[in-house]
Amino acid sequence: MNYIELDLKVEPDFSEILMAELGEAGFESFVETEEGLLAYIQENDFDENEIHKLTAKYLELTTIAATWKSLERRNWNEEWEKSYEPIEVGDQIRVRAVFHESDPAFRYDLLIQPKMSFGTGHHETTWLVMNEQLGLPHEGLAVMDVGCGTGILAILAYKLGATQLLGFDIDEWAVENTRENFAMNDLPAEAEVFQGTITDVREEQVFGGILANINRNILLSEIPAYVKHLKPGGWLVTSGFYETDQADIERCAAENNLKKLRSNTRNQWATVVFQKLDNS
Template identity: 85%
Template structure:
């Protein structure tokens, strides 16, 4: 699979809103530059007209120049590695690539091989979920990572004490990358990942915690399925949607037998934590 890189020349104050708009349109990863923003999307999902419609909304407020090009896989990884910077969540979590030196000031040091998969830590929702994980019980639990991307959330779950991990994603690159990242972080044989969806999880497999950083439509469709795999008193972290969609997510969760524990937002993106009654 090839990807498209869109280079947006725009004032920095508009970068966040454009990331939100482009994220809704299917763009998976972003890199802020001195001149604006780089945005990445699978080639098959790229729609030039849609891109033009998004940028046109802001042309009266600022000047936006957009160019794009197709990246082959080998160039994709090379470009991403050049741009990747460590991610810090509060003063406890640091996500870094192998070419960055560790920082002993952080309690949780997560290593990833940065490829163009959603979930490198740069997206607001990944940050939100990791921040919530810090205050959730993990010790001895089985944890499932839905749409695992790079596996970063599962890796943090392991460092927080999870005993068993299961991740899955529909993208073969994401699965490959997750396996690499599991190995780099010395996750045990109790950590597994497969290519597929929630339907591939055995019916009798139950988890004490589930991480679901996906998107609004998938969550509304699949939350009842997650609940079927969640033990009583277990937690579910949902993210990947805007603040404006939060009420719909909460209603679906409540109708599925979940109780809201708390929520948080960051630059118009939201996360909600639930508990199974």
Template identity: 50%
Template sequence: MDYIEVKLTVSEDFTDIFMAELGEIGYETFTEEDYGLNAYITNDLFSEESLKEVLARYAEMTSVEYSFQTLVKQNWNEEWEKNYQPISVDGIVQVRAGFHQPDPSFKYDIVINPKMSFGTGHHETTSMVLSLQQEINHTNKKVLDVGCGTGILAIMASKLGASQVGAFDIEEWAAENSRENVSLNDCSNIEVRQGTIEDEPADQYDIVLANINRNILIRDIPKYIEFMKPAPSQLVVSGFYQHDIEDIESVAKKCGLAKVNVREKNNWAAIVFERIQ
């Protein structure tokens, strides 16, 4: 599926506001630029009318201009390579492209070459989950990565010592990209599948990772429980805003999960839940 890139020329004071507003109408990821903000949404969900409605709410508060273009699969790598820089997570993990040199000062080195998958570690939700993973014992654990994108979280789980990692994504190109990245990182214990949680073969995991979005999490957390071992298996979720924490926690609590850790960054949030029954 192709993505739409929307460029917003707007004051830095309003970038967080527009990220929150656009996230509510389906935009998946954002990059902050000198001129303002880039926002990305799948072609099927893009509506210029909806975009205009959001911008109109702030017309009297700030000046904002926009333009948009379609990013087709073929040119994504080219566009990404022009702007991509390695990132550091807690000074422990480096996420880089294949054309960057490894840095031995980092304990963990992850190589990610995306197609159209947004999961390079730059977005707050991904970096927060990578950070939380450092605090969870993965040694000899079975891990499931739900909606794996580039496969970055599954790769992190493997490097942290997981014995077996399952990963899946609904998009064919995302599953294909994950397999390529798994190979780049020599993670032979990761199996990537295309499909949804409904298509997953029955199994039990010590850790389930789900960096998706608020609505899917609220719908599917009860389903994730079926794939979690008895207490104290853990569920790590992200892809939602701070103001959604209460709703996510409410669903998790009804499923027998207790909140044990939280990360918050630039209005985004990530939570670790533990099964208590």
């Protein structure tokens, strides 16, 4: 599946509000540039009319121009290798490519070779989730990674002691990439990855921890399903939404037998950690 790269030429002051609007429209990742903003969405979800409406709305406030193009598989690798730099989460986690040297100062060394630029650690929500993982129990747990992208969160879960892993994504590139990254990080062959959604997870499968870095609308729709696959006392990390949407996520979680443990924000993006209540 190809992605569309939307290139918005606009004043920097409008980047944040445009990211919020595009996030609601299904765009998955954003890169701020000197000239404005780059935004990415799966080709099947792209609606040209919505972009025309959006630019018309902001033309009343500022100068804005939009162009877009389809990104083929080869473009991701070429662009990524030109610009990728290792990512550090605190003083414990370092995410790097195979062409970077390892740094023994970091306890957790994660290797990735993404087919797309999502889930590399550069996006605020990926950083936020990894940061939260450091403070959660993983030892001996089964962990599920919802919308796994590059598989980076599941890889960290394994390095933190998880013994059973399940990841899935609707994008075939992501599934292929996750399998490659699992192999590069010496994850066990039993680590499962498939193309699909939460509805494809077997009913009897339950987890001690679930990682869900997706977006507001999917979380609000799927949190009840996550809870069914979560053991009592197990944790759920949610991210992929803005601070302004946090109240909605917390409300949905409370309605589904989840207790908030903590939350964090980074550049207006948010993550919230929940625990399933034991009502037995």
